[in-house]
Amino acid sequence: MAEKKTCDLFDCGHRACGGCGAALSARLVTEAAGPETIVVASTGCMEVFSTPYPETAWKVPWIHSLFENAAAVASGIEAALKKQGRKEKVVIMAGDGATFDIGMICISGAFERGHDFTYICYDNEAYMNTGIQRSGATPYDASTTTSPAGKVSFGNKRPKKDMPAILAAHGAPYVATASIAYPADLMQKVQKAINTPGPCYVQVHAPCCTGWGFEGEQTIAIAKLAIETGLWVNFEMVDGTVTKVKKVVRKPVTEYLKTQKRFRHLFKPKLQEAEIAHIQAIADKNAEKYGIDIKVPPKKE
């Protein structure tokens, strides 16, 4: 039986774990961006699993330099393409560690200079490649190897950094958050970012089954729960103003927390009600800030 081959620009045979959210985000982003794209990668899990030398899963030009300088490399490529009058699009694929922490200076510089590129951050909320160390993107109370939960701690003590707001403050014309649970929405946002002149940013929620502690088949379900509980908000920001938000009928945060080992200490050996109330407050604050709640009319008796 002849097959119509799925023509993916991010090919099979990469070494991501089964059920990897980041690998799916790479597939969706390359599909949305198309073949006329140059991908710049930072160091991270995606760089390691997609390109163990001499293999590569990428079918578009792809370059990796260092952990911290993906935005600077992309700036150089964009300037060179402009000088040559070429029309290829420059897309950066970097993890949350490279974006929220290590690459911050280069990102700030590149956004301030106003290069025409699209920065995609696949956010799996810790440094997964080196063994699950906390990053600026790790949510409150998540247990990682550098913020372990135990007798004196409930895990990561700091809230997640608001990176979209930081880049919107740089004057980025288009900033969006997306999730692999909504692939059509993700691809539409990537295309919009690529077709908007100037530095654009898309932050993609990509659950990591190994780092968060769940079975690979649940990746999409957990990404969906993050949105349904209000702990992740899908929105679009044009010139610093929120223009579109994914609205939901919110579920309690415990529905999301209890699916993952990184939050297990909140339920065992005993239920930590104060800590869960704190996380619920974060979700409530998100809901109020972005207006994600759908008002359900009360049922008629």
Add this chain to the structure above:
Amino acid sequence: MALAVGCRARPGKSRDNKTGSWRVFKPIFDHEKCSKCGMCRTLCPEGCIHENTEGVFDPDYAFCKGCGICAAECPKAAITMKQEEK
């Protein structure tokens, strides 16, 4: 191993690495139940599910790691995971 200039590699060279050997559970596709929505193809992190000429979908078992996302997300429950005998 000799390094190429710029440590470059041929596009899609990762296909040499047959990740199907990682699999514990194998997805079995029931074409009778399939509504041809293509959700399995869209959500596969490997990109190893292909549409055949009849419009239904089949995975490439040479690369399928058996994660089970396709089975979990299929709206028609047309995909079941079976433990593989090796």
